[in-house]
Amino acid sequence: MAAKKRWTVTMSGEKPLSEVTKHLRETGFDVDQVLDVIGCVTGTANDDVAARLRKLPGVAAVEAEPGIDIGPPDAPITW
Numbered sequence: 001m002a003a004k005k006r007w008t009v010t011m012s013g014e015k016p017l018s019e020v021t022k023h024l025r026e027t028g029f030d031v032d033q034v035l036d037v038i039g040c041v042t043g044t045a046n047d048d049v050a051a052r053l054r055k056l057p058g059v060a061a062v063e064a065e066p067g068i069d070i071g072p073p074d075a076p077i078t079w
Helices: 017-027 047-053
Strands: 005-011 030-035 040-045 059-064
Touching: 005 017, 005 047, 017 030, 017 040, 017 047, 040 047, 047 059
Parallel strands: none
Antiparallel strands: 005 040, 005 059, 030 040
């Protein structure tokens, strides 16, 4: 089984956010936050689930969240 990643799902506006969020959960997406003001949902899933999410009505985009590593506070290079 592939490792889960963090994803941001952007809604198209064709369907109510609550309806699409329900379908995201049914597809296997572990919903973390529903950002209804901007029409996005964040959560975790593996790559196979993310591919299925892209085919759901009401979903405009499914993008992996980039990882951020700023290093330890005493690192000589900060960027």
